[in-house]
Amino acid sequence: MDEVLLRSLTPRVLAVLVRRGADFAAAEDAVQDALVEALRVWPDGPPRDPKGWLVTVAWRKFLDATRADAARRRREDRVEEEPPPGPAPSVDDTLRLYFLCAHPSLSPASAVALTLRAVGGLTTRQIARAYLVPEATMAQRISRAKRTVSDVRFDRPGDVATVLRVLYLVFNEGYSGDVDLAAEAIRLTRQLAAVVDHPEVAGLLALMLLHHARRAARTAPDGSLVPLAEQDRSRWDTALIAEGVGILQAALARDRLGEFQAQAAVAALHADAPTAEETDWPQIVEWYDELARLTDSPVVRLNRAVAVGEAEGPRAGLAALAALDASLPSSRLRSSGGDPIPRYTAVAAYLHERDGDLAEAARLYAEAALKAPTLAERDHLTRQAARLNARRRGRRDAAGLRKPSAARPRAT
Amino acid sequence: MAKYLLLKHYRGAPAPVNDVPMDQWTPEEISAHVRFMHDFAARLEETGEFVDGNALAPEGEWVRYDGEGRPPVTDGPFPETKDLIAGWMIIDVDSHERAVELAGELSAAPGAGGKPIHEWLEVRPFLTATPGITECH
Numbered sequence: 001m002d003e004v005l006l007r008s009l010t011p012r013v014l015a016v017l018v019r020r021g022a023d024f025a026a027a028e029d030a031v032q033d034a035l036v037e038a039l040r041v042w043p044d045g046p047p048r049d050p051k052g053w054l055v056t057v058a059w060r061k062f063l064d065a066t067r068a069d070a071a072r073r074r075r076e077d078r079v080e081e082e083p084p085p086g087p088a089p090s091v092d093d094t095l096r097l098y099f100l101c102a103h104p105s106l107s108p109a110s111a112v113a114l115t116l117r118a119v120g121g122l123t124t125r126q127i128a129r130a131y132l133v134p135e136a137t138m139a140q141r142i143s144r145a146k147r148t149v150s151d152v153r154f155d156r157p158g159d160v161a162t163v164l165r166v167l168y169l170v171f172n173e174g175y176s177g178d179v180d181l182a183a184e185a186i187r188l189t190r191q192l193a194a195v196v197d198h199p200e201v202a203g204l205l206a207l208m209l210l211h212h213a214r215r216a217a218r219t220a221p222d223g224s225l226v227p228l229a230e231q232d233r234s235r236w237d238t239a240l241i242a243e244g245v246g247i248l249q250a251a252l253a254r255d256r257l258g259e260f261q262a263q264a265a266v267a268a269l270h271a272d273a274p275t276a277e278e279t280d281w282p283q284i285v286e287w288y289d290e291l292a293r294l295t296d297s298p299v300v301r302l303n304r305a306v307a308v309g310e311a312e313g314p315r316a317g318l319a320a321l322a323a324l325d326a327s328l329p330s331s332r333l334r335s336s337g338g339d340p341i342p343r344y345t346a347v348a349a350y351l352h353e354r355d356g357d358l359a360e361a362a363r364l365y366a367e368a369a370l371k372a373p374t375l376a377e378r379d380h381l382t383r384q385a386a387r388l389n390a391r392r393r394g395r396r397d398a399a400g401l402r403k404p405s406a407a408r409p410r411a412t
Numbered sequence: 413m414a415k416y417l418l419l420k421h422y423r424g425a426p427a428p429v430n431d432v433p434m435d436q437w438t439p440e441e442i443s444a445h446v447r448f449m450h451d452f453a454a455r456l457e458e459t460g461e462f463v464d465g466n467a468l469a470p471e472g473e474w475v476r477y478d479g480e481g482r483p484p485v486t487d488g489p490f491p492e493t494k495d496l497i498a499g500w501m502i503i504d505v506d507s508h509e510r511a512v513e514l515a516g517e518l519s520a521a522p523g524a525g526g527k528p529i530h531e532w533l534e535v536r537p538f539l540t541a542t543p544g545i546t547e548c549h
Contacts, residue, residue, distance in 0.1 A: 107506050109413045109460070131413065133463050133504050141460025375539040 005050060006035065007121040013054045014118055015093030018100065022062050025146040028118065030062035037061075094119070095195050099158040102166040103149050110145035111166045117142050119191075120184055130179040160196065164204050164260065167192070171208050182212055193247075202251035203261030209244035210267035213237040225380040229276035241271045262291045266303075281311035298328060298341045306347055314354035321348060339371040346372075346381055353388065362388035413504050415463060416511040418518060419534040420498040429530035430523045437524050445529075448521045456503060456514070465501030472496070502538075511535050 010031060017027035034057040038050075047053035101115040116122045116130075128138035171185035189205045217231040226232075248264045265287045273279040288304035291297075301324045309317020328340070339345055349364035365385035372378035434442065456462035473488035501518070505511050515533040523529030 109504075109506055112413075113460075131504070132415070133460075137457060137460050137462050137504070140458050144458070144460060373537075373540065378539060 006038070009051050009054055010035065010121045011097060011119045012051060012094060013058050015097040016055050017058055017062055019093050019096055020059070023150045024100065024118075024152075025143075025150050026062060026065060027058075028146065030058045030065060033061040034058035092195075094191065098163050098192055100149055100152065101145075102163040103152055103158065104162055105148055105152070106145055108166070108169055110141055110148065111162075112169050113138060113141045114145040114149070115166050115188070116170065116184065120188055122179060122184070126179045130173065130181050160198050160200065163192065164200060168204060168260075171211075182208070182215070186212060199251040199254045199256045200258040200260050202247050203258055203264050206244040206248035206251065207260050207264035207267055209240045209247070210264060210271050213240035213244065213271060219376070223376065224383075225376045227380075228270060233274065236271065241268075244268065245271070257290065257294070259291065259294050262287050262294060266291075279310070281307055285311050298324065301327075302341050302344055302347055306350070309351050309354065314351045317351045318348075318355065321351065339368070342373060343368070346377075349381075349384070353384075358388050358392050362392065413506060414508070414511075414540075415502055415504045415538040416508075417534075417536045417538065418501045418503065418511075418515050419536065420500065420518075421496070421532050421534060430525070430527050431529075432524035434523075441522065441524060441526060444522045444526060449518075452518055452521075453501065461503050461505050461510075461514070463502035463504050465499070467499035468497055470496060470498070508537070511537075 013034070014027055014031050017030060018024060022030065031054070034054050037057055038054060042050075097119050098115070101118050102111050106114065113127055113131075116127045117124065122130075124139050124142060125135050127142075128135040131138065167185050167189050170188070171182050173181040186205070186208050189201070189208060193201045193205050214228075214231065214236050216237070217233070217235040218226055220226055244264065245268050248261065248268055251261050252265070266284055269280050269284050269287070284307045285304065288300060288307055291300045292304060301320075305317050305320035305324060308320040324341075345364055345368035349361050349368055352364060353361035362385050365381050365388065369378050369381035369385060372381055434445075437445070453462055453465055471488075473486050476485045476487075478485040503511060503514060505514065512535060515535045519531050519533050520528040521531070523531075
């Protein structure tokens, strides 16, 4: 039995049933029943048209289940009147499923789970493993999501931005367990890009490809983070970069700029630089200006400060950072725990180091490490602080301020 | 989604409002408390937010490496220590606000007199293993 074929057919069959008016949960049950039947029958006599076969059987299963439910009699009358299946407009069907799974009534976590299940065709166990939660928890999350959308009247496509946000969330989960979620997100976004003509869909696909292209170079063999400037650029995937840049250029030519296209443009400028020194920082600053206009997000302005620091020097970067401080309510900067803006302190540390203030930079790196959201980032920032502290000790020793034997008694 | 560890401290931080040792409760009060914990976990399982949880024995000990070829050094148990933890639960929620909200609900578990014990819970986010899309500059 061809598992890849079944996995690619499942969402399409599900989409046909949903289009014909089956509610989501009932449609999924029917498709599951049809798959079980396929596993039983196909080895002896594989159908010529596997999708047609699955649609027919799933639809029959759905009707059986609906008939058995007396309360749904009226609805059954309605669906029975539907014309018999002809050549299915599968393009629209799949699209409908994307929008249903990313419905605004679902929480982001539910939308992600449902999309992976219904559109991606992953099993509940695979999704649970990828998100490191028990299978029972993921099963509940998915069945709640199905209940939430079961009453949604779905007669017109929803908001593309919602679908893109869900796919972006999947991509950002990276990979763990036996499913590579970044690759899965790319697969689904490719599929979406094939059926919906929207520059932001292309922008997101380009962004994912450009980031994915750098994946191999982003971590050292021991799992530690390698900053962009220090990455071995020969390990970047040039085919993915070329594809991403091509998709982005076509999207930009349509002159309907959006957030993902602008982010992809920044990623493309990084990918395009043969060495870190040759990065076109002034142009990156311009793209961050566009992004700030589109989103007004503090994270964007933080990244802009980094770019300004590279384009015009660390003092200018620190000034951009100070302007960001002034525009934020003080409570958002002083809140305890995590950084109010992710990586804010790390950026401040980096700019102070480039400005030559090693003491302040080391202090800020150590502070940023405490606020880091990931283990790899925390270790990276701790190493940065340790590196600067070692350099400062070396300087003092060289200046005769401190004898080498008078090492500091406690670990730094 | 982010995972959080909810740590139920015995008596870390300031004293809870309804601070009566459990052995002074009535058996019914203990049953009500246990049922509350159970229902809480079951409810989170249904919302798809439950990851794991368990109670811990009140007594533990400190263990330390003591050099090549020597058995580890142990010390304790420390029944009086302020660091003891009664149990823990791991949740997987959409936001930090949701984690705090759930910890608040868990802290309302009934104690002596059937009244909420207002116990302190420590809420600690998990660090994730894989970096996301952002790069270090």
